[in-house]
Amino acid sequence: MTGTDVRDEAENSGPGGYAAARLRLLDEGARSGPPRRAALAGLTDDWLAGLFDAVAAETGAGRPPRGVSLVAVGGYGRGELSPRSDLDLLLLHDGGDPGAIAALADRLWYPVWDLGLALDHSVRTPAEARRTAGDDLKVQLGLLDARHLAGDVTLTAQLRTTVLADWRNQAARRLPELRELCAERAARQGELRYLLEPDLKEARGGLRDATALRAVAASWLADAPREGLADARRRLLDVRDALHLTTGRATDRLALQEQDQVATALDLLDADALLRQVYEAARVISYASDVTWREVGRVLRSRAVRPRLRAMLGGGKQAADRSPLAEGVVEQDGEVVLARTARPERDPVLPLRAAAAAAQAGLPLSLHAVRRLAAAAGPLPTPWPAEAREQLVTLLGSGRPTVDVWEALEAEGLISRLLPDWERVRCRPQRNAVHVWTVDRHLIETAVRASALTRRVGRPDLLLVAALLHDIGKGWPGDHSLTGETIARDVAGRIGFDRADAAVLAGLVRHHLLLVETATRRDLDDPATVRAVADAVGTQSTLELLHALTEADALATGPAAWSSWRGSLVAELVRRVSAVLAGDVPDDSETAAAPTAEHERLAVEAWRTGGPVLALRPQPEAPLGEPSGEPERLGVELLIAVPDQPGVLPSVAGLLAVHRLTVRTAELRALELPDGVDDGTVLLLNWRVAAEYGSLPQAARLRADLVRALDGSLDIAGRLAERDAAYPRRRGVVAPPPRVTVAPAASRHATVIEVRAQDAPGLLFRIGRALEDAKVRVRSAHVSTLGANAVDAFYVTGPAGDPLPEEEAASVARRLEEALRA
Template identity: 30%
Template sequence: MNNLRIPNQRAILDRRKLVAQIAALGPDTGNAADVRPHVVEVLKVALEQGRAELERRLADKPSAGHEITGGYAFLVDQLVRVIHDHVTAQVYPAGNRSAGERLSIMAVGGYGRAEMAPHSDVDIAFITPTRKAPWCEQVIEAMLYLFWDLGLQVGHSSRSVDDTVRMAKEDLTIRTALLEGRYIWGDQQLYDEISRRFQSEVVHGSRQQFTTEKLAERDARHQRMGDSRYVVEPNVKDGKGGLRDLHTLYWIGKYTHGVKSAAELVDVGLFTRAEYRSFRRAERFMLAVRSHLHTITGRAEDRLTFDLQRQVAEAMNFADRPGKSAVERFMQFYFLQARRVGSLTGVFLAHIEDEFAAAKQRRGILAAFDPKPRDLQGYKVLAGRISAPSDDWFRQDPVRLVEIFQLAEEHALEIHPATMRQADRDSGLILKDVQEDERANALFLKLLTGRNNPESVLRWMNEAGVFGRFVPDFGKVNAQMQFDMYHHYTVDEHTIRAIGLLSRIERGELEDDHPRATREIHRVASRRAAYVAVLLHDIAKGRGGDHSELGAEVAHELCPRFGLDAGETALVSWLVKQHLLMSHTAFKRDLTDPATIENYVGEVQSMERLRQLAILTAVDIRAVGPGVWNSWKGQLLGELFDASQERLRLGHKRHGRAQKVTAKRDAVRASLGDKVAVLETHKAEFPDAYFIAEPEDIIALNIVQYDAARRLDHELSVHCEYYEARGATLVTVIAADHPGLFFRIAGGIHLAGANIIDARIHTTRSGFAVDNFLIQDPHGRPFREAAQLERIKRSIADALASRVELIPKLAARPLTHSRSKAFDVQPRVIIDNDASGRFTVIEVNARDRAALLNRLARALFEAGLMVHSAHITHYGERAVDVFYVTDLTNGKVTAPDKLQAIETALVECASDEWQEEMENA
């Protein structure tokens, strides 16, 4: 791809020396088979020494991507030449070869570009004049066997010139591979012939077709890889913004303009010199990352998984900084390069598109017609694109760098890539005077709260570098990843997606998933505050300290600048500070406990805050990544919203405890229909706390199951069914209550491959446990199939009958997330006696694993505590398990020594050391 000079080539492989070593092994003819093992050994030593030299160079110059990948291509080049000469001179010498017995060896694909990572495939095309060439076939076969003996992964083809040209016309992959063909050795005239015919017979007349097919191929690849350049485990080669996107630009440039190297893209006007330099920087960095991935793993690994990110960051000499770890700094730099690739792609393809359009117009019946752009506040608008009227447009008034994006959003226009290039070039004009300019801020706020598509336009603004310049605090989180398995995107991409979700909710497009947010967005006092809160909720990540607290301070500074009044500023600052409050309350607390609602309402204090926080919480969770939002989370947040709304509107709870129990029983009675007698039979056995804690539909199911279990005198009754309202599976276990029942049931459920997300534990006055569990599979989906439900029942029965040894079997199960060991998750226990009026609330944060809930529940049992409800939340590799407990006298746990002992026991059993001990037991 580029004529890169590899320094000190002979230190990698000295071909003359290697040829001499092979020649010394035996005479030219007569005993090639006897000599062959010795030849292979000499070649292996040369290959291993060459690789060792390149690994040393990579360690010394960890960012020298071009030099290292070029070095590996040089190493293979020399081996191919030596092997070819050995085979043609010593294995199959031919004194008088015919005109058809000629062979040319061509490197294709990445090898053709002279860009090879340590374990890249060696892609070779053997070219012959005709199909039937026995001597050529013998030579090719002998060479391939030597390649394979060396352990090289060879992708090869053997074709005549005619066949190669014909197949290139028919197959895009072959055409692309040949496009990067590079002569290595053999018959030079044969290589020249195929190069000439490829240009005249394949490329000529098919430039637009090739471009269209290549872009369609790129789009399909992006779709497979997640269609975002900001996924937190990117594929360096095939992911969006990765090496393959750079290759696509080069392929199209070479095919349409005949360039021989990327540098020539400047000469033909597809890149400016500055853009070419950034092209090379991005390519150099990504080639280096790919080389490190191959070196660390010892295989052709192109995905930057969490466990490898730390190692590559260390190998490339990234260091920790205050508030940001080395791996986060490395990944931020990676995403900045990926973003640069995206902006280069836009500029490049716009040029190609304009060239094709101009050529088509010159040939068409409208050749004399020159469409005139319309004027929009001084800008030119043509074919749905807005563009700057002159090269110095932004220099004349830098506020226009914000204005053009606002106009694009308001009028549903795209920005012409040439103008995007101008904006990128001139973004440095946005200094303090522009940041504080009243008109500029009014335009920005109008864009942010736009009614069409603020998400896409803000993303363009970000990729042009204007967003981060105008809002420097946003620039600090640009391309910043969060090193965990919960967040799927970088902070800036997550924020822009959340703004887009808010816009879609306001337009009513997500009503099925977010009915309350869709309703309440039209009731808030300030929609401007809603959008600004979403923009700023994660603005202070990566600074060290609590990003919510720090973000609230940023909001106090930025909101007045954007034009928000004092009331809106106070509201946004509060929302940023408390943006996790609603989700933490809904997912980690018992919503049937009156203290939960009282504490939450005490913090929220007003309907405006309640509405705004509910909307912010919904878009924040959903923008984390695909599948993070589900109906279970929606249900919990809805219950918290409804209970808080009632409390705020009335100033008190609508019903007292006795009234609630009566109302619940009446509702259950109505739902039971002809089975209503079972409620009258057994209602006295269930305490009031049961009727308050459980929803009426579950009570109806429990009562019917309880009645059947008692009539049939079953010692154990397990009922499982898909519970659509919660997006989970309901498992109800009825059995004679005894100490340790909960942790044994939990163990049985986990052994069946399920995760418990919520649990309520009840004991009837006659001594029976009625325990309700909501479960999902490890991917957050419910169990529905009959065989799955039967497996859960059987597993619970086996655990309660002690037919399985729970601890070793659970410890042997793999981690819920196989790569979670890449993260440092220190167990943390919080014990709170103020969160509930009746219970001590214990929260355990730890690495997620199959045995965790069972082990924690067992530790609580051994500590003499009774679990009344459990609430389990997962954040990627981290689990948060919350228990509402009492001591054996049904009172709170208050003794300091007892609390310390509980904390110590829970930390111990939540630690990685305990897991390792159990696995090795």
Template identity: 30%
Template structure:
């Protein structure tokens, strides 16, 4: 394909300036160049070639304008820096320029002002600096970033002597010597990566500055130039710093990122470096990615291309930096480490350079040796190269080598310490070779807001979370998990379950079922005992069971706990499932874990252990449960010197459901509050830190239709999230409503100050007959890209109707649903609220205003009102009626 021609520019009269007509012509010429390049990109031209052609075109225009404004002034020269210095300009990149002046004078300053002003007029957006040579040296001495920018400086026009003087600064061995320069670059890298959670696997990655981005490649070249005189990857191959296959991989990954960046600039229409949701689908379509099926979207394939490129860059980059560090270390005498290895200082090396070819199992054994040998921080550069060679040569045959698998099992049996070894093995591609199915999910994203990381990154984070449970210092954050861990006789089984729990993502079927098959097959090849294979396979199959039960069902209901315990079957499975569930939730997104979920899972775990204590006793009869709750609550109140007669009077109005669905502590708290109020209503009480790490709101007032809507509207205005609601009525017509809340912004319980604000504002709201309307807030940028048709399902649930609502989250959603329920003349008796990223799954127990289950007609009315209130068209809504 032929690249667009470079612009032809007329001759200029030096220092004559650029007339308005000439500026318009240059603006038109630059626009024509950009349009021609855009067409070439759409036609499939290589992004690097186009960025170079744009750099050449812009250079011609810049030099042309320089000649018109400055001519051959002896005291100045113009340099391209940044990406322009490297000869690359993407569609919306700034044109970075350094004007170097031998001396400052009014004439030079005026000419430069005219020059840069003209560039702005013709639409170039130059980023520029004007300095003398001494100023450049002073800045370079104090700031490694300034020194680095000068490495890319390329003279475009002006006096050659200034170029010579600039090169003399860079050639000075006293200015940022290799060790100091390496330390400065690594500090800059760490600070930059920290802004992106130290991972390339973010949902909206930064192509330029994120880990594994284009800046990483630039930094490696800068290090190569300063430390080894090797300015590019091919030169680093010649210096023995890179293998040819590594250099080729970096070139391919860079080509991918440049293609994505070029498309991103065109799609955004500005110098955007973040692959935002706003652009991902459009860019994927622009680059020809198409949906394979519902679980392998074109946008997911597109993003997988990015993640794989960034992962390779990050992996090779880490290894290359280790080679630079080794290069700068003083030589030491080798010391023996067992029969196969030696150490040079803190680095491990092979005694026999052909060991990996002769005995592939040593590929795993050397990582075990690294764990066992104190003071080892890495491998020598030569050893890393030989690991790469061996993985490339043996490939997926490692997955069927019994000796490799035996060594892998030995590693896993080290328990928590083996997790760091697995991370390092993944960095070398060894983990994917031993587990080919893991290799297929490398870079596999899920296009939603729930899964923050790619499948491989998530899996490795889950493993690290599991390893945390072995650390006594984590007991404060994970008391149950840290108590369980020491009792595990075979921690390798949990690690295997963590490795396989999401390994079948993206295949189109149920990943839990497909993953169970993979886990069973691999564990069989490992030679595990049948009962151990069954445990690992069961954990993979049911790894979502505990979280879905806790968040979507009422775990205070013994029937729910009994059904869950029946699936779990024994304490061993329960212990493993609890650890895997906690690690999985934390590894999915840092924002998902909070005190509410911590207590929710802990309560389900404790209740299930109790249920499993004697071969799954049937749940106690409702009457027995009511009596036990009353007795315990009574004991608490009597201990606080509350008169028994007053307690009996209050409880005479409580429905039995109160004692079935609340803890004794809650019943005692509510009772004491009612007695203190002495008949004054509405009564609003707030317990800032109540059950399951949440804030509890209790409302006691004259019951009326629309009360639920009024309460949720005020909670929405106050920015509280409802995670659970109990809507009950006393025999005297009083509402006994309980809401468990978290702060919407932080997902934390309320502070004392916020709790008091909630109490006062809610009390005032309940005194207003009309109640509050929900606050109107627009969708966030993220949520706009993840809209889904609402799913509305009704089911018979004893004497009530269950409404299951699955839809896209948005500000004020629960308040809008409550308004719809009120409008449809429906009463709410119970509510379970769960949010998973952008997806909401809410469950309500409903009746009509005569406390009867909803008729077919009433269900249709409610469905219609819900759609109008929460958005969505009837033709897109998914609805069903089912019997519980």
């Protein structure tokens, strides 16, 4: 059946025919995208027009009533009907018989409601519509897209003319309101192109912003960059259509559990391919918004509508001043533009020189300049000339302004031309709650963070380029560090670094996770740990660079990836590795680092009392209860000293879970008593904990419950089981299964078992109990929580204190994994 047949059937057979024709249209797999939206809008137009005429025929001798019209506004006015979209309708009238108008409205609205369609309706005279639009910006935006459906076409045309005239006359007042409205929405909803569950309509870069750009263009005050904008809008609408059909709901939020189905409906490879398309579209709309609002601000600040016309005609106003910034680059009217003498076709370094000058000045690159550079600039030779490499380093080292300048270059394809490998990471999602950015934006954020650390290193150029490239391997299959090493070496040679520098850059990319993973998952008191890092790093200068890159990478990842605690662990590891590289090689017989006075006090008290001793206190960097920032997120420090005995780890971990304390980080180690005290060993546990909700329990209560847990009178497992039964887990994305492995050659004194799992209440208790059941002794533990992921390492030995044989270690790891999967 053709689209015309469907519409004829709907028009001739009333609401039932419309519903059947609508359902048939939505079920047509071959028709989707703009054709289906247009067909759905046309089908609905014909049905509503027929309904209007039928009602008019009953009340007006078969003729449409004069002075009344039915108007589509908002998304329906634009013809953007998704399967579950609202119908935005205005019944416009000239102020005639109120009773007749009300009866007509009822006869129109009730059939829509009877079909279960969402309806946003109003009944107004032109004067009322104009007055309401003046008071409510959202109403005015909807009326800008008014489209006649039925009735008195002259009435609709007059309203459209009046609304558009008002919009243009009031643009100087209303556009700042619209900009503020967009900014408030962005603050609430976030950036669409970085969200794992984005709202396609409300998030920044979504459909609302695309509509706002149409409104700006209608004001005649400024216009958005049009290249790619219509296609970006179409892609978001296509995704929303598929989302509506997949879920059967009028939703704009692309939830994780629905992304695979939506991707399949759009014939995309997988959910990541879907998100990349969404992010690409959002990037285009966001960039167009930035450029457009900057132009609106410039025009409004100068009050330049009439003066600009006079200047164009040769009168009055002089041209704006042009201040030189670099060869071929000047500042004009708050933007960076090309000098009149610039010849990008003869100067392949000009794009990087202009970008570096803009970032250094903290100014945006003008749209015209970027487009001219993209169209005319020739390719750089291989290897790059020294100036090009220096300009890239200058751009990367300019701090926060680098982000906007880089995005301007990327919007016109210049970045992929300079760095072809960038194409694989552009808009690539990272399905990890720890990461707040896509891969490409994370790389730029890392360079921004690294720019603040350049005074700490002898080769800031290598630090900044390593920051740009450290995750470049994520665009390829396999271990991104290994893949990235090869790419980084190739890129380094292409942009003009010599072989020695290229090797350093490749090594930094290869080992960019080495310090933080070792510091948080390995025993720093084990000489094998320090030696392994020293062997991988090789030189003091590389260690210096790697330390700065580690911090920049973590800070650019998100708030869960870095803390003063992690920073102190990494710094301590760096200090020890630096000593080894300087020739101070530790002997295997050396003991662990000396305990602090506080640790010794707690250990002695625990030994003398024969029971646990607790100290619950704020972190040293901030007072307890600080309203925001890292201290609140990481909670408080909990120190526990217990005479060495079986079951300490599961007892303490289970107790914290029972008290609804979230473990952010944890360490366990054996502590020999100081001289002058009886021989003995005390287990020292250093935790960072935070209350899931409410306030922290008193230390005395924790100690009393811990005594009961250790002597077996407190049934931790039973209490946790009751809690799980009472509070079933919410439905959501199924987490990947836990993975337990044995780290080869990680220590000469113990076997290192690594656990990676979804964080959950009682997880550490289950791990500790499984290790106890396996009859192994936990010599030390290093626990960290990154977003929803737990990444833990346990140094275990047999009963005699020796590392486990290879087969036994594998068996313990296998049994632990089975226990966590159960």
